[in-house]
Amino acid sequence: MDALIDAIRHVVGETGLVRGEAVAARATSYWDPAPCRARAIVRPASTAEVAEVLRLCHAAGQAVVTQGGVTGCSQGADARAGELVLSTERLNAIEAIDPVGGTATVQAGVTLQALQEAARAHDRLFALDLGARGSCTVGGNVATNAGGINVLRYGMMRAQVLGLEAVLADGTIVSSMNHMLKNNSGFDLKQLMIGTEGTLGVVTRVVVRLHPLPASRNTALVALRDFDAVTELLTRMQRDMAGTLSAFEVMWNLYYRAATAPGGHRAPMADAHPFYVLMEAEGADTTADAARFEAVLAAVLDAGLIDDAVLPQSEAERRALWEIRENFEAMLVGRETFLYDVSLPIGEMAGYADEVLAAMDATWPQGRAIIFGHVADGNLHLFIQPQQAGATHAQSDALVYAPLTRRQGAVSAEHGIGQEKLGWLDRCRSAAEIALMRTLKQALDPKGILNPGRVIPPP
Template identity: 45%
Template sequence: MQNTAQVGALEGTLSALRAELRSQPVLAGTDVPPRNSKDWNNLPQFPLAVVRPLNAIEVAEVVLACRKLGLPFVAQGGMTGLCGGAVAAPGWVAISLERMVGIEEVDRAAGTMTVAAGTALETVQNAADEAGLFFPLDVGSRGSCSIGGNLSTNAGGNRVIRYGMARDLVLGVEVVLPDGTIITSLNKLLKNNAGYDLKQLFIGSEGTLGIITRAVLRLFPKPRSNTVALCRLADYQSVVALLHSARDSLGPQLSAFEVMWSDFWTANTTFGGVRPPLADGPGYFVLVEAQGTDEVVDRPRFEAWLGGVMDSGLVADATLAQSLAQVQHLWAAREAAELGKAIGPRSNYDIGLPLARMDEFASICKATLSAEIPGCESIYFGHIADGNLHLVAWMPGQSLETQPKCTIDRIVYGLVRKMDGSISAEHGIGTSKKQWLGHARSEQEIALMRKLKAALDPDNLLNPGKIL
């Protein structure tokens, strides 16, 4: 409960903020939308106020007002993160970019798109498609997440093996710095070595060094063929061999290589709502996707490769999608849209590991979790070819109390450290992983990060306490 003095101070701060932002509505109290209180994996925390600017100039106005009043502030997009990176603590100002939407330009000749940061990823994908081009970044939250959030977390997704991470798909950005300065560097050149590549400071920094307001994205030729197969293999050595074979035979057309351990497959097809595209059986399930430019040539090439690995005994069983509906069905087996709801309270992990040690990690981690936390279940899946393994751990029928969650973290991240991996492959650090940052970064690296933060945000008002 707040006492009279606290309420008075709060009202005074809000009045001062509104006085500084006369042209922008300030939402506070019961007017704060629930969407601005939490991301997909953290409990609600309502900010002092929410402001929804329309452009970089208005973002800068909010930044300057917060600095004048000594108020911490954070940029928010689609709020689909999993690590608390965009969550505003009580007393903070949330700068929601939800009204900063729209495709400003599609340059077909240059293969670029200039877009406002609050635009949904799916809108970007559709705009590229309508222009006869292709934007390859893709994640499960495509309809809700914003492109600014994708860049601030350096999102990965399903096609990193071919196109790279989000930072590889950006040519230029417009950014509002923590002191209110607007840096407009909407570069459209693929080759530009004129000094430091400043955009990379902000891509992947989780909104701690600046607020991305606009971006120039790289577009690619639209795939004219899309061939997808789901395979079952007996052991992990066969999975690695299949990846090498796919790279050798399919070359740059290989766009996805998704691996599901048998525990994930069983969970997804038993209570995750997915009708099994393949007969159940022991081993590993691998979804392989190839995108090309000529259906007449590409599909027979894929079929010949798939037939060869089956004839050799490398693949125990497989199914090849014959239609768009079947492609979507095979992808549904991997995306597990309903699995989380069926599991209930759970802890999600996104780690990076050497390819050769992923199965060893999964085996040791599963056994250790079960031994140290009786009743703990865990399942494993990932992109694999880009070094990214995901796992989900939960206690059936129970909530994850603080102690089991802490124990799970200790086990998972301890193993990651021993195997020279990363505690975050694509989701970021936020607040939920910051205590484990030293498991993946050296003291010298963390010290340099702190120097960068202090140089750009000496008052520590922009998204403080995140990552470091």
């Protein structure tokens, strides 16, 4: 038996180790059904076990890729041949909920939805939310600095993390389980792990912020004539809803038509409008908040800012509207699709989208570019579907990423760099920034065993 694998088995036990055909029985990721190619999958059940596994791998120079829910979109956790997968699936305990202090202490393998539900049981809100909530994990959310639909009001995952525990490449445990909003006692070491995609350490436990559970929720889907109307609506909603606006999701016409095409979701309004916005506000007074929301909508409708509006009358109707925005699998079936996640100033979005659409028409006239996004936080998502034999990912990348530099944009808003975007990082990060990333990597992982070949381009 392989000496390293045998040593790891003694640490995690037989139930903590997946080998042979059982490895290939697992998919590479949510997006790639190909069999996992890892040397083995290790499933530690504690921080101490993670530390011992990494100590062994460090001594052996064994490459390790950390996996949570395997829902990432940038191939950051896709295991390559010869790599060892370190899965957090058994680190799945919600250790404590403190409703008074407004914190939750959880292990890295807890799913986002499980944390949301546990907080809700204590009349508290864990504010991060995204479509993969049922599968993605808190550790993965930390590693990628996940965003989602509530960033407008509550911020990215970075804003939710108060403290964490992580294991460095050599097995050193760094425990910064801070529970306070204010703590300027030296370096804020948790920032070394947030958004660095597992390249500097493996997060095992996290302390996150909880907010008061909103008593009211008001939702509307509206149609608009142009992007100027979209931005004006955003300005008015942020101002007139007095800080309660929590989501503002924009769908270009093609997205809405694809989502509500036969076999998809029921269309709550006509599909001929150029733009659609799904927005939501949360507050503390059910009656007053509903009255304010409806009054603001009436005002923008009277002003001619929106052309149509639908307000759900039940939770089922509300969920049906959100399904249009969150459940887009039907438009991907049977079509080669390249997924993108970019950010840029709101004022640049309309021009950028027009440029991509024009390039799409010139490159693949029979294809389609589907655009949607959070917009209020500067984030657009794109599905590029060439529908032409021989179309390559590299061609698609150039079409999407090339216009970003002159528009002060970035190649990743919330999905991370992973393996997929390595060659494009220098479009939005300077040579000095990338050099500093390499310095940090060398300092914390001198043998380069943690998620190698991800995030940081080779020299």
